[in-house]
Amino acid sequence: MAQERLVAMKTETVSFSVVRRLPRYYRFLSDLHAAEVTRISSRQLAELMGITSSQIRQDLNCFGGFGQQGYGYNVEQLHSAIGRIxxxxxxxxTVLIGAGNLGRAIGTKMDFEANGFRLIGAFDQSPEKIGKEMRNLTVQDVATLAAFCREEHPLVAMICLPPDAAKAVCAVLYxxxxxxxxxxxxxxxxxDYPDAAVENVHLEDSLMTLCYRLTHPTGVPEQDET
Amino acid sequence: MAQERLVAMKTETVSFSVVRRLPRYYRFLSDLHAAEVTRISSRQLAELMGITSSQIRQDLNCFGGFGQQGYGYNVEQLHSAIGRIxxxxxxxxTVLIGAGNLGRAIGTKMDFEANGFRLIGAFDQSPEKIGKEMRNLTVQDVATLAAFCREEHPLVAMICLPPDAAKAVCAVLYxxxxxxxxxxxxxxxxxDYPDAAVENVHLEDSLMTLCYRLTHPTGVPEQDET
Structure with a gap:
């Protein structure tokens, strides 16, 4: 059912750098909406986000544009629109694989529902972790994962495992x-699965970038993200 | 002492998008080196990393360039050079603040030393966490953080806290x-501290990008990272 829905969606081609910025827009607009700000100019939003207002207009124009001349953006409407996009x-x-510290941090801290996902199962191979509770779920034996997939049809998996273990589990999941x-x-x-949608989180890359910033304190012209 | 070292470093200005790619180069070269590959052409490296070979040459030229016509790159030398850069x-x-699931995942899983950092203290405010062991360190009471900073001079902090708690702790740290x-x-x-070096990890952004990929299966032209 979820897969039918995928196929039925409109599929524009938008450059990946624009897509990468959408979550940031959404995040800043969430904060503005929570602070009961109802409208904002592209100039104000640009200042808040540390980018240019022409960048904002350009990005949002990929999706039809949302601002009104002389008014700016309606925060609630833009927030909802980006959420829908x-x-x-x-x-x-979604299933979560690996209930160690990282899996547990991800499983308990993230607001999945607000980000488009519904966690329906958590798995581990360690006898000490199987049977423990996590976010209204009981951690199951990863040996039962294939059967679970046949019955519950998860579409997404969060892989909180070392690389060796990840390869075998991804084969079962795919x-x-x-x-x-x-x-x-x-x-x-x-x-191995070029048709899959994959988001890799390489925490080391971020750590090394911090190291570069420290080592070259005046060598990084801009901070591109906040 | 660490701060003297910072000031003494060479400070080129290199575009941020190049800097962002350096950890990826380093990571791929680490794998190649571990697999005992001694040399690689820019074409082969490009294929492996899913970018173009002219991108690679352009990026590495920012730091003087490392390849030899007709030979390619010496894996070990390039790996070391990028590590030094x-x-x-x-x-x-470095100190780690917050010893919950996330802090513990970060504190126990990451190879700090390989990424330029040395963990010298871990802190939390919760009585259940204070006194517990983490990576050869004992989690200390965050109330003692100011005194610790005066004596041990940490230069870097890893903030594994909710935003409210983070603000107060960052004031103490700064x-x-x-x-x-x-x-x-x-x-x-x-x-609040515009002169600080900051790397933000917004896990939600990555999750929302995955959601976009799922929702627009043919709408993302490239996967820019592996």
Whole structure:
């Protein structure tokens, strides 16, 4: 059912750098909306986000544009519109694999529902972790994952495992119909499943970038993200 | 002492998008080196990384270039050179704040030393967490953080806290000489301390990007990272 929905969606081609900025827009607009700001000019939004207002107009024009001359943006409307573009109303059925510290941090801290996902299962291979509670779920034995996929049809998996373990589990998941991966392991999922949707989180890359900033204190012209 | 070292470093200005790619080069070269590959052409490296070989040459030329016509790159030399550019030999003294699931995942899983940092203290405010062991360190009471900074001079802090708690702790850290932050909270550190080096990790942004990929399966032209 979730897959039918995917196929039915409109599919514009938008450059990836624009897509990468959408979550930032959404995040800043969430904060503005929570602070009961009702409208904002592209200049004000640009200042807040540390980018140019022409960048904002250009980005949003990819999706038809939302501002009104002399008024700016309606915060609530723009927030909802970007949420719909991102597909955050999707609630894609999701499993979490690996219930160690990282898996537990991800599983308990993230607001999945607000970000388009619904966690329907958590798995680990360690006897000490199987049977423990996590976010209204009981951690299950990863040996039962194939059967779970056949019955519950998860579409997304969050991989909180070392690379070696990740490869074997991803094979089971893909075979079971999972087509999207939030990957914290260093296993290169796309190399084996080029049609999957993959977001890799390489925490080391961020750490090394911080190291560069420290080592070259005047050598980084801009901070591109906040 | 670490701060003297900072001032003494060469400070080229290199575009931020190039800097962002350096950790990826380093990561791929680490894997090649571990697999005992001694040399690689820019074409082969490009294919492996999913970018163009002219991009690679252009990026590396920012730092003087490393390849030899007809030979390609010496893997070990390029790996070391990029490590030096990133400053990974720095071993900057670092504290970790927040010993919940996320802090514990970060504190126990990451190879800090390989990425330029040396963890010298871990702190939390919760009585259940204070006194627990983490990576050869004992979690200390965050109330003692100011005194710790005066004595041990950490230069970097990893913030694994909710935004409200993060603001107060960052004030103590900045006052205590910390000038670089690896920030997992949503607190906007740069807004209050514009001269700090900050790397924000917004896991939600990555999750929302995955949601976009799922919702627009043919709408994302390229996967820019592996």
């Amino acid at each position: 991102l597909g955050l109303d999707g609630l894609y059925p 075979e079971g119909g999972v087509r999207a991966f939030w990957n914290f392991s260093h296993y290169n999922i796309l190399a | 990133l400053g990974l030999d720095g071993l900057y003294p 006052e205590g000489g910390v000038r670089a932050f690896w920030n997992f909270s949503h607190y906007n550190i740069l807004a």
